[in-house]
Amino acid sequence: MRGNEINVGITTGEMLIEQGYRKYEGKDVDIYYNKEICIHAGKCTHGAPDVFKVQRRPWVLPDNGSSDNVIKVIDSCPSGALKYVTKSK
Ligand code: SF4
Numbered sequence: 001m002r003g004n005e006i007n008v009g010i011t012t013g014e015m016l017i018e019q020g021y022r023k024y025e026g027k028d029v030d031i032y033y034n035k036e037i038c039i040h041a042g043k044c045t046h047g048a049p050d051v052f053k054v055q056r057r058p059w060v061l062p063d064n065g066s067s068d069n070v071i072k073v074i075d076s077c078p079s080g081a082l083k084y085v086t087k088s089k
Contacts, residue, residue, distance in 0.1 A: 003075035004083050006032075013085055021083065026062025029070050030085045033060060038081035047073035 006013065013023060013032065021032040044052040050064040062070060067086070074082045
């Protein structure tokens with residue numbers, strides 16, 4: 001398991017939603033975000049500005065960037081506010 005990837009055997013997307021995360025569904029990657037945990041470090045908005053755009057609704061569009069970069073950026077989120085699930089292609 002990489003930094004913030006969900007290990008589906010232990011943590012599921014449903015469990016994250018119960019913990020207050022919101023799901024943003026993508027083609028290859030689903031992104032989960034919990035605003036209560038975010039410390040506004042800006043790693044996401046700097047690392048993938050087309051995917052994470054604070055002024056836009058929804059502010060997360062998982063398909064607006066390469067899944068490799070989305071994963072890299074989410075793994076760099078220092079608070080754990082962002083999580084992801086990769087889908088098999
Ligand atoms: S990288 Fe994580 S902690 Fe930083 S702004 Fe994005 S979600 Fe919040």
